[in-house]
Amino acid sequence: MFWQKEIETIGREPLEQLQLERLKQIVRRAYKNVPAYADKFIESGVKPKDITSLADLGKLPFTTREDLRENYPFGLLAMPKEQIVRLHTSSGTTGKPKAIFFTRKDVDQAAELIARCLVMTGTKKDDVLQNIMTYGLFTGALVMHYGAEKVGVLVIPAGPGNTERQISLMQDFKTTAIHVTPSYLLYLANVMQKKRINPTRDLSLKRAYLGAEPYSEETRKKIEESLGIDVYNSYGLTEMNGPGVAFECKEKKGMHLWEDNFLLEVIDPETGQNMPEGEVGELVLTTLCREAMPIIRYRTRDLTRIIPGACSCGRTHRRISRIIGRADDMFIVRGVNIFPQQIERVLMGVRGVAQNYQIILESYDQMTVMVEIMKDIFDGSLEHMLNLKSDIVNKLRAEILVTPKVELLEPGTLPVSEGKAKRVIDKRTL
Numbered sequence: 001m002f003w004q005k006e007i008e009t010i011g012r013e014p015l016e017q018l019q020l021e022r023l024k025q026i027v028r029r030a031y032k033n034v035p036a037y038a039d040k041f042i043e044s045g046v047k048p049k050d051i052t053s054l055a056d057l058g059k060l061p062f063t064t065r066e067d068l069r070e071n072y073p074f075g076l077l078a079m080p081k082e083q084i085v086r087l088h089t090s091s092g093t094t095g096k097p098k099a100i101f102f103t104r105k106d107v108d109q110a111a112e113l114i115a116r117c118l119v120m121t122g123t124k125k126d127d128v129l130q131n132i133m134t135y136g137l138f139t140g141a142l143v144m145h146y147g148a149e150k151v152g153v154l155v156i157p158a159g160p161g162n163t164e165r166q167i168s169l170m171q172d173f174k175t176t177a178i179h180v181t182p183s184y185l186l187y188l189a190n191v192m193q194k195k196r197i198n199p200t201r202d203l204s205l206k207r208a209y210l211g212a213e214p215y216s217e218e219t220r221k222k223i224e225e226s227l228g229i230d231v232y233n234s235y236g237l238t239e240m241n242g243p244g245v246a247f248e249c250k251e252k253k254g255m256h257l258w259e260d261n262f263l264l265e266v267i268d269p270e271t272g273q274n275m276p277e278g279e280v281g282e283l284v285l286t287t288l289c290r291e292a293m294p295i296i297r298y299r300t301r302d303l304t305r306i307i308p309g310a311c312s313c314g315r316t317h318r319r320i321s322r323i324i325g326r327a328d329d330m331f332i333v334r335g336v337n338i339f340p341q342q343i344e345r346v347l348m349g350v351r352g353v354a355q356n357y358q359i360i361l362e363s364y365d366q367m368t369v370m371v372e373i374m375k376d377i378f379d380g381s382l383e384h385m386l387n388l389k390s391d392i393v394n395k396l397r398a399e400i401l402v403t404p405k406v407e408l409l410e411p412g413t414l415p416v417s418e419g420k421a422k423r424v425i426d427k428r429t430l
């Protein structure tokens, strides 16, 4: 099932041709119409005419969150204000928000991308989508709303909260799909269980689109089993229109990133160089179609990797993995970039390992991973302990290419923090 089959299955060569044409155009427009970009280009010694192939992308300067904040509110607009029809903002945890503008064509293009995503997962005209994201300055709900209307589904603009009402809306209007954050969906599933609502018997739900928060494959499986539905990952960010940047197809093996609209790079956050295909790095995106506000080489700070190979659904746009963390969390040991999420993924895949762990950095070539293990494993058998320890060391080395020290601890040894746990203790900078 395709929304725009021709472009979704376009060959690599014509796709790259299209990307190059669009890149040249967007670079010219940014240089001509956005003084902040002209300054950046001059500083980097690059002119629009220097971009003659996609490989020249690396000559262009990055755009950062700070650039967006410094140019708030109108500094990065490439169009006269009377052509702008919509504003969204993204509130960071600190400082000024980032303002993103849309022309009428931008609104329509963002909706087209959502339509591709929904149809790709089996949504049809007769579906009913309950949109449980926040309506307002946040892009999550409105962009999805317009895209779903384009497909022709009935959209219920529920917004989040009021769980009782969410459930009765689902029952009354026979909701078949929901767009929601993973944490709220888990809560919703919990409430249903308490109210003795059996989702497969009492509801018409078939699929859920999850975005805006990171969550694990285990959580997906848990939700799919408890509600009897298909759960699809969605990736987007306000700076790139909001949802619809990348989305899973029915294969659920990574998210197709719409490469005719966004140029995709995965870089080493430290050096800015491209990572080899398949390796984890920071996602960098360039808008190829946006009129109101082109953004060139945007450092998303989100960590992902390109999934090598073709997808059996027939779409040729490359896939990225679920977001595994933030570039800001990265640390370096023996010259190797390491992300705490890599360690976590390995630890959680080892039988007998409990939830709590800590990474201690003591020198530039040594790291220690302290990990709590389950009570029944901590049985006093030295052999068991040594086996488990060497298993963890081997798996970590395979993932991060550095051999860590591993210490096994009894459950309850490490401090339990409320909220975001402090996983990395860097004694080198203290």
Ligand SMILES: [Zn+2]
Pocket (backbone or CB within 6 Å): 249, 250, 251, 256, 311, 312, 313, 314, 315
């Ligand atoms: Zn696919």
